[in-house]
Amino acid sequence: MNNFSKLNLSKEFLKNLDSLEFIKMTPIQEKSLPLSLENKDLIAQAKTGSGKTVAFSIPIVNKLNVKDFKIQSLILAPTRELANQIAENLRKLSRHIHNVKVLTLCGGVPFKPQVVSLFHGAHIIVGTPGRVLKHIKEENIVLSGINTLVLDEADKMLDMGFYDDIMEIIETLPKERQTLLFSATYEKNIEDLATNILKNPSLVKIENEEKTIINQTFYEVLEEDKASIIPALISSNKAKSILIFCNMKITCDKLADDLYDMGLDVLTLHSDLEQKQRDETIVLFSNKSYPILIATDVASRGLHIDDVDLVINYDLSLDEKIHTHRIGRTARAGKGGLAISLYTTNELDRVELIKDNFANIKDDDISNIEDDLSYKIDSNFRTIFINGGKKHKLRAGDILGALTAGIGLQKDDIGKIDILDFCSYVAINKEKIDFVLKELSKSKIKGKYYRIYEK
Known part of the structure; x- marks a missing residue:
């Protein structure tokens, strides 16, 4: 039953999925789609990279009435980057239908052009809670025709303090609608949110994906030695696409300078960059034009960057949840991955806390790293x-x-x-x-x- 062809979709829709090379469903798609296609409310717990965007987009596209030119679906996401990627996925999934209009409403970009776009109408809105609520308050948007609400990365939105905004938005929506809630975790705050906004939801869980398919190695190092061992970590693992996480923006920039001095091409991604620069950086890394991206945790969630060979935690994450999201970048849609974490002696307590939550972790000594000097760290x-x-x-x-x-x-x-x-x-x-x-x-x-x- 894990083929998309088994779903109750039109021939045109299946042909489009086939052209996009969507043949076999990921576990979250296989478990959730039969329920969501029956218009049932759903709580889906799955890690970043599990294929959940397709899981909630297919029901939206399937029920879309393109001739009814009003907003029929609203998708809320925590970041502009994720909203843009969801919108792009929706456009691809609906390209067998003529004249579908998908509009993004996010902060970080001018407000007035969005007002103009809303005036011209849309079928599907993808946005961040704060910007969507601002349009509602200024009466720029009509949501009376909504039949589907999606909350993507719901736990992240709550972590960012969007609970009140989300509830205020929901108050303006029709009571009779389908609601789909997707979250990487299912803690008390998510349970409370779900109780308030869903009707008799089905619960779908895909657990422990990262724990079973990502191999992790931890190295104890001196702080001053961290940058110098990065090339050896990459060459010894023959990695072509490397994502390095730092906790601070200043560390990202310093490490980028150090690696550049070693002759490596790198990109950086953090909140000091303007939105246009951030968008461009993601494009350049995801299209394999640069081998290394150094980022703060702005990149650990909500970005569809596929085929990352190696994640390096240059700075140990602040807690095990952040660690989960970081290493999840290297095991998207069921693919295996490799993650390396560097830590200093005074971080042993944090190391043990992370280790308690994961399988496939080993400790190793940096002296065992074999630097392959013949390996070229570059992009084609x-x-x-x-x-x-x-x-x-x-x-x-x-x-x-x-x-x-x-x-x-x-x-x-x-x-x-x-x-x-x-x-x-x-x-x-x-x-x-x-x-x-x-x-x-x-x-x-x-x-x-x-x-x-x-x-």
Whole structure:
């Protein structure tokens, strides 16, 4: 029963899922979809990376009436990054239906353009609680047609203090609706929230995913030795995509400088960066243009960064919950993963607390790390920036055509294509970057010239 084809979905929907290479369901999808497709309220406990976005998006798309041009579904998420990724997933999952409008309402971006977009209408809203509530209070949004409410990363939203905002939003929604609550944990605060907003919900749990599929190694080190052993940790594990967590922004920047001085290409992600920079950083790392991302815990949850080979806890996490979310970045959708944690002598108590909550943990000595000096820590791709995006009616196919049929690039030399509202990013074989910049700059994409440069 773990094939999507077994679900009661239209042929067009199944064909679209197949084109997206969604064949077999993850455990959370397999357990939740038969219930949610029957319009039942649901509490689903599953870790980050388990495939829950697809699990709650399929029922939304399945019941969507595109001819009824009003807001039918509302999805609340803790961060703008997660909201944007959910919206992108919804657009892909609904592309077999013409003219579906998905709108994001998040902080960190101008308010007035959102008001204009709301005036023009939407079928699905994805947003952060604070910004959605502000639009409600200013009467910019009509939610009387809502038939589905989703709370994604509900525990994270409560940790961020959004409980009152969520309850205030729910007060404005129709009582007759389907409510789906997804959370990595199911503690007392989540239970209380669920009791207040769901009707006879089914409970689905996918437990201990990280504990069983992530191998963890802990190394005791001196603080001053941490940065110098990073290259050896990477080369000895032959990792190509590495996510390093620090507890403070200043540590991220210092480590980035140290690794850069060692000849490594790195990106940083923390809250001091403007939202545009954060979005771009996520694109450049997820499309494999840079091998290393150094981040604070802003990246430990709510980001869909797949195929991370290695997570390094440069700073030991402040508690076991944060540790869970961090290492979960390297085991998404059931894939195995590897996590390494560095700690100093004065952190032994915290180490023991973390170890009590996980299996597959071993201690090792840093002297046992075999640095493979022949291993090149680098990416095969680099990224070009194009100053045109969705608002210019650019599609991935247009860019792909301009690169292949237009200038003669081979498909194997083209990686991930990310199209944002006003710009696009394309991963290109780094050996072909100069050729692409030269040729594409003097070629038209969909009948128009665009500014193009390397990021």
